[in-house]
Amino acid sequence: MNAVSPTPTKKYDLSFARWVRDNVDGGDRMNMCMQCGVCSGSCPLGDQMDLGPRKIFMMVRAGMKEAVLKSNSFYQCVSCYRCVVRCPREVPVKYILHGLGRLAVQEGYQVKKDVANARFADAFWWSVTKYGKTDERLVPTLYFFSGGFGEGIKKSLANLKIALGMLKTKRMHIGMPHSSKKKGDLSKILAKAAEIQARHEGEA
C-alpha cells in the first residue's frame, strides 16, 4: 500500500507539487494558497515547527521534496483545525500536513522509531484492528515500549500516578479489553478498504 512518489531519492523534484495535488488528501486545494501565513500564525505549536505550513506549501511548489519530507512540522500538528477554519482560501491545511507526514514515513525520509506520532498511530491501529476499539491501557503501553525497553519503563513509571487515578475513579478497568462483537466483519471491511486505497495509490 506504499504510495511511492515520483523519484523518491531526488532532492528537487518539479513533479512533486503535482504528485501532492493528486495523492494527498486535500492536496488539490494547495494551489489556492496565497502565502498569507494565517495558518502558521494560528498554529498553537507553530513556534515548535521547523517550517510551518505556509513555508511547506511554497517549498512543495518549488519541488523541494527532501527538505519538505524531513520537516518535523507534520508531527507537531495537534489537530486543532484553526488553520482549516481560518484559511481565507479554504485550503484544508491540517489534512495536507497529515498526508505529507504519512508519506514522509512511508518513503523513509523519516525514521519510524524517531517519529513518536507514527509509533503511537501504529499502537492505536493495532488495538482498533484487534478489538475494534481503542484500549486506553494497551495503546499507551505499547507506544511507550515502542521506543525501547528503557524508555518504556521510564514512561510507564512517569504515568503510573495517572493510571492509578484512572483506576480509582473507574475510568480504567482491570480485565480484558472492551471489544466490538463482530470483529470479523470489521476486519474484512478494513482489509478491503486498504486494498482499494492501495489500488488508487498505484493508479496515480
Added chain:
Amino acid sequence: MSKKFTFYPGCSSEGSGAHLDTSTRAVMKNLGAELEDVPDWNCCGASVGELAAGHLTNAALSAHNLAQAKSVGEQDVLTACAACYLNTHSANEEIRENEATRNDLNEALGEAGLSYDGELHVRHACEVLVNDYGMDAIKEKVTNPLDGLKVAGYVGCQTVRPFAGTERGGDYDEYDDPDFLDNFITAAGAEAVEFENKTSCCGGSVSVMKPEDTLHLMHKILAEAAEKEADVIATPCPLCQTNVEMYQDAINEKFGTNFNIPVVFHTQILAVAMGLDGTKDAALHQNIIPATKLKGMAK
C-alpha cells in the same frame, strides 16, 4: 420534547470519558430524548487513525458505524465526543458528496453484506442541545440552580472546529469565541467567567504521546482559570477533560505552579443543576480532582 436519536458512544465512553457518557445520557433523558446505541459500534479513528492507515481505510471505520446506525432507523445520529463527531460527521459528508468515496466505501462494506449511502445526519450533542432544545427548555428543567459556582467554560477545538459554523454542522456557533458553553453554564444558574482561552488547544493526542511538547498549552488554560478564580473548568470534550485534569501534577512540576483545579463536563454541571443524582447521573465520583464545591451542591 420527545425525540429519538441513534447514539454513538465511542471508545472513551467505556474508559476515560465514562462520566461524559453517563451525564450526557442522564441530561438527554431528562430533556425527553430517547437514545438507542449503534449496535456493534467500533472506534472512529480519532486523530491518528489516518496517519496509521490512510484516509479511505480510516473512513471505513465510520462507514461501518453508519451502516449499522442505518439499521436502527432514519433518526439523526448523536455523539457527545468531539473526535467521534469530527470523524463520523466528516466521513458521512464525504460519502454524501463524493461519489467515488461512496462507491469505494460501499465496495468495502459489501464484504460484510452492508451498504451506506449517506442517508443519515450525524450531529454533536451540544448542537442538538442548542438547536433542538434551546436554553429555555434547559432552564425549565433546572430545579437546583448552581448559585455562586464560578465556571470557566473551556470548549476546546474539535467540538466546534471545523463544523460548528457549517450548515450541516447545525450552524450553531462560531469557531474562536463560541457562546453555547457559557449559555449552558448560565442556564444552570452558575456564573460563566470571561475565558479568553475557551478555544485554545490542550494538545489533543499529541499531549498523550509527547506531553513535554504541549504542557505549556495546558498551563495557559489552567493559569487563566486560576486567575479568574474559577471553581471548576467545564468542557464538552473527553480528551480536553482528561488532558487538562491528569497533567496538572506535571505542569506544577514544570512551571512551579500549584494547580489543583477540577475539570468537569458541561453535562455533569447540567445534571447537578437539573437536580439529578450526583453519582448515578452526574458521575461526580469519576473526576480525579474532585469537584468538591459542585459535589456539595448535588442532590
